[in-house]
Amino acid sequence: MTSSNSTLIRRTVIVLVLVALFIWSAQGTDFSLSALIQGGANMLDFVGRMVPPDLTVAGAAWKSLVETIQIAFVGSMVGVVLALLPSFLAAKNVTPPALTILFRTLLTFIRTIPIIVWALLFVAAVGLGPFPGILATAMYTIGFVGKLFYEAIEAVERAQVEAVQSTGASRLNVWRYGVLPQVAPHFLGYALYIFEYNVRAATVLGIVGAGGVGFYLLHYMRSFQYEMAATVILMTLPVVLLIDAASMYVRKKIV
Numbered sequence: 001m002t003s004s005n006s007t008l009i010r011r012t013v014i015v016l017v018l019v020a021l022f023i024w025s026a027q028g029t030d031f032s033l034s035a036l037i038q039g040g041a042n043m044l045d046f047v048g049r050m051v052p053p054d055l056t057v058a059g060a061a062w063k064s065l066v067e068t069i070q071i072a073f074v075g076s077m078v079g080v081v082l083a084l085l086p087s088f089l090a091a092k093n094v095t096p097p098a099l100t101i102l103f104r105t106l107l108t109f110i111r112t113i114p115i116i117v118w119a120l121l122f123v124a125a126v127g128l129g130p131f132p133g134i135l136a137t138a139m140y141t142i143g144f145v146g147k148l149f150y151e152a153i154e155a156v157e158r159a160q161v162e163a164v165q166s167t168g169a170s171r172l173n174v175w176r177y178g179v180l181p182q183v184a185p186h187f188l189g190y191a192l193y194i195f196e197y198n199v200r201a202a203t204v205l206g207i208v209g210a211g212g213v214g215f216y217l218l219h220y221m222r223s224f225q226y227e228m229a230a231t232v233i234l235m236t237l238p239v240v241l242l243i244d245a246a247s248m249y250v251r252k253k254i255v
Helices: 003-028 033-038 040-048 055-090 098-112 115-126 130-154 158-165 173-201 216-221 227-255
Strands: none
Touching: 033 040, 055 115, 055 130, 055 173, 055 216, 055 227, 098 130, 098 227, 130 173, 173 227, 216 227
16 A cells, blocks of 8 residues: 555544544534524624714723733733743753653643633632732633643753753753743743733633623623623734734744
């Protein structure tokens, strides 16, 4: 059998497996295009109730939107800083295996818990407001960027690390002069990416009382004030898009 035939068979098997998994998952979750089409009229009616937006709530919406950005920024900064040490200790090429397993497990555990669950835990611990939102954002950031950080560390050029080691440098200096200069641009890019992500995630933290614009959005939806909800959504969308675009531009320049 030629290599081309073998590749074709392997790709065919992969496609068939993916199709089978999709069918199995769709059947198990009641996925239905016909139900979506039939519900189109209800969706149009729902959207129609949002028109025209009620701009009288723009002031409150803007204040809560700024709070959302502040939650995302502070939480991202704290999480990125706290993720640095665990990420180095989770990297196989600079840390003994026992520590690597321990800290990878820790980062995986933190990352497994959704940000909304972290928010619920911290609301129960410290009360309502933006502070639990910051703590939840920071925790999720530690787990998320910690993985990206240790993968970046493991991808460093060994030659530069070995050159520093050959001078008899301590492990700390090996990290400082052999590893950090290579991974710093990637770390900064990941930090910007997680801030961009956290701005979007923080918009829903208010649903559980963790501050931000989500509180107003949930309140207006629950009280059937759809015109006010539309104002919140329309004000949030361009801000999130602007932050995404700015973050992407900066990341392209530094990485």
